[in-house]
Amino acid sequence: MKYAGNPGFSHQQADKIGVLVTNLGTPNAPTKGALQPYLKEFLSDPRVVEVPRLLWWFILNGVILRFRPKRSAQAYATVWSEQGSPLMVHTKAQAEALSTRCEETFGDKVIVDYAMRYGQPAISDVIENMLSKGVRKLLVLPLYPQYSGSTVGSTFDAVAQDFKQRRWLPDLRFVSHYHDRPGYIQAMADSIQRYWDTNGRADKLIMSYHGIPKRYLMNGDPYHCECLKTSRLIAEALDLGPDEYMTTFQSRFGREEWLKPYTDETLKALPAKGVKSVQVVCPGFSADCLETIEEIGEENREYFMHAGGERYEYIPALNSEPGHISMLFDMVQENLHGWQVDSDVELRAKLAKQHGCPR
Numbered sequence: 561m562k563y564a565g566n567p568g569f570s571h572q573q574a575d576k577i578g579v580l581v582t583n584l585g586t587p588n589a590p591t592k593g594a595l596q597p598y599l600k601e602f603l604s605d606p607r608v609v610e611v612p613r614l615l616w617w618f619i620l621n622g623v624i625l626r627f628r629p630k631r632s633a634q635a636y637a638t639v640w641s642e643q644g645s646p647l648m649v650h651t652k653a654q655a656e657a658l659s660t661r662c663e664e665t666f667g668d669k670v671i672v673d674y675a676m677r678y679g680q681p682a683i684s685d686v687i688e689n690m691l692s693k694g695v696r697k698l699l700v701l702p703l704y705p706q707y708s709g710s711t712v713g714s715t716f717d718a719v720a721q722d723f724k725q726r727r728w729l730p731d732l733r734f735v736s737h738y739h740d741r742p743g744y745i746q747a748m749a750d751s752i753q754r755y756w757d758t759n760g761r762a763d764k765l766i767m768s769y770h771g772i773p774k775r776y777l778m779n780g781d782p783y784h785c786e787c788l789k790t791s792r793l794i795a796e797a798l799d800l801g802p803d804e805y806m807t808t809f810q811s812r813f814g815r816e817e818w819l820k821p822y823t824d825e826t827l828k829a830l831p832a833k834g835v836k837s838v839q840v841v842c843p844g845f846s847a848d849c850l851e852t853i854e855e856i857g858e859e860n861r862e863y864f865m866h867a868g869g870e871r872y873e874y875i876p877a878l879n880s881e882p883g884h885i886s887m888l889f890d891m892v893q894e895n896l897h898g899w900q901v902d903s904d905v906e907l908r909a910k911l912a913k914q915h916g917c918p919r
C-alpha cells in the first residue's frame with residue numbers, strides 16, 4: 561500500500577492536539593560505533609552540507625566517516641553523564657516540563673512529546689505514536705531560536721517526508737523561529753542578569769552562535785541576520801553598550817569560509833587588546849550540548865587563557881529554567897489559538913455505526 565492508514569483508529573477515540581518539540585539529535589553512546597551512523601545521517605542531509613551529492617558521497621564516506629567518529633566520540637565522552645547525552649537529557653526534561661504546563665491548562669486534550677531530527681527518537685516514529693493516540697492537529701516546535709535552512713528547514717523536510725507516506729494528515733502548524741520574541745529575549749536577559757548577580761561581570765559578554773557556511777547567507781539564509789538581531793535585543797534588555805558585547809560564530813566544519821568573526825579566533829585575540837575577562841553565552845542553543853559544554857566551556861577557555869586571558873566563564877543555556885519553560889509554554893499557547901478538538905466520542909461512535917463505518 562502506497563499510503564499508510566491509521567490502523568488503531570476508532571470513532572470512540574477522542575481527538576487530541578499534539579505538540580512536538582524537536583532538536584538536532586545526538587549519538588546513542590559516546591563511542592565510535594554510535595558516532596558513525598549518527599554522523600552519516602546528519603552529514604548526508606543536503607540541507608546541512610550543500611555540496612554536489614556525488615562529490616560529497618566520496619568525501620563523506622572516503623574521508624570524514626573514517627576519522628571523525630573516533631575524534632567526536634572522545635569529545636562526547638567528556639560531556640556524557642549517567643543519564644546520557646546532555647542534549648537528550650535537556651530536551652527530554654524540557655518536553656516533560658512543557659507537558660506539565662500544558663496539562664494544567666488544557667487537561668488531556670494536548671499531548672506533548674519530543675523527537676530528534678537525526679538519530680532517536682526519530683520524528684517519524686513520534687508522529688506515528690501521536691497519531692495513534694488520536695492527534696488530529698499537530699504543532700511542531702523546533703527548539704532553534706534562529707531560523708536556518710540547515711536546522712529548521714531540515715526539520716520541516718523530516719515532517720514533510722513523514723506526511724508524504726500517510727493517508728490521513730493532521731492539521732499542521734510549524735514554528736520556524738523565535739529569535740526576537742520578547743519572552744525569549746527576556747528569558748535570556750534574566751538568565752544573564754542572574755549569573756551576574758551571583759558571579760559579577762566580566763570585561764565583555766561574548767554571544768557565540770553555531771556558524772554556517774557564509775555561502776548559505778549569500779544564497780539567502782536569514783540565520784546570520786537573526787543571530788545579530790537576537791544579540792542586539794539581548795544587549796538592549798541588559799543596557800549594554802556596543803563595546804560591552806560581541807557576536808561571534810563557533811563550530812566550523814570543513815574548509816570553506818563560515819560566518820565571522822569566529823569565536824575561537826576572537827578569544828585568542830582579545831587578551832592582546834586588553835580584554836582579560838570574558839563571559840560567553842550561547843543564545844542559539846536552547847539546551848546545553850557538546851558544542852556548548854565542551855567547545856565553549858573547555859576548548860575555547862584554553863585558547864583564551866593561553867593567550868593571556870585571566871578570567872573565562874561560560875553562562876549555561878536556558879535548558880529547563882522556569883523562565884524558559886514559561887516562554888515556551890506561552891509560544892505553544894499562542895500557536896494553538898483557535899484549535900478545538902472533537903471529544904464527544906459517544907455521539908460520534910453512534911453516528912458512525914449508523915452510516916456503516918466499520919471502525
Ligand SMILES: C=CC1=C(C)c2cc3[nH]c(cc4nc(cc5[nH]c(cc1n2)c(C)c5CCC(=O)O)C(CCC(=O)O)=C4C)c(C)c3C=C
Pocket residue numbers: 584585586587607608609628632645647704708710711770771772773811813844845848849850851
Ligand atoms: C544551533 C544551530 C545549529 C546549526 C545552524 C548547525 C549547523 C551545522 N552543524 C554542522 C556540523 C556539526 N554539528 C554538530 C553538532 C551540533 N550542532 C548543533 C546545532 C547546529 N548545527 C548542535 C546542537 C550540536 C550538538 C549535538 C550534540 O549531540 O550535543 C556536529 C557533531 C559533533 C561533531 O562531530 O563535531 C557536527 C559534525 C554543519 C556542517 C552545519 C552546517 C550548516
Ligand SMILES: [Fe+2]
Pocket residue numbers: 770811
Ligand atoms: Fe552543528
Ligand SMILES: [Fe+2]
Pocket residue numbers: 784785786788
Ligand atoms: Fe545579516
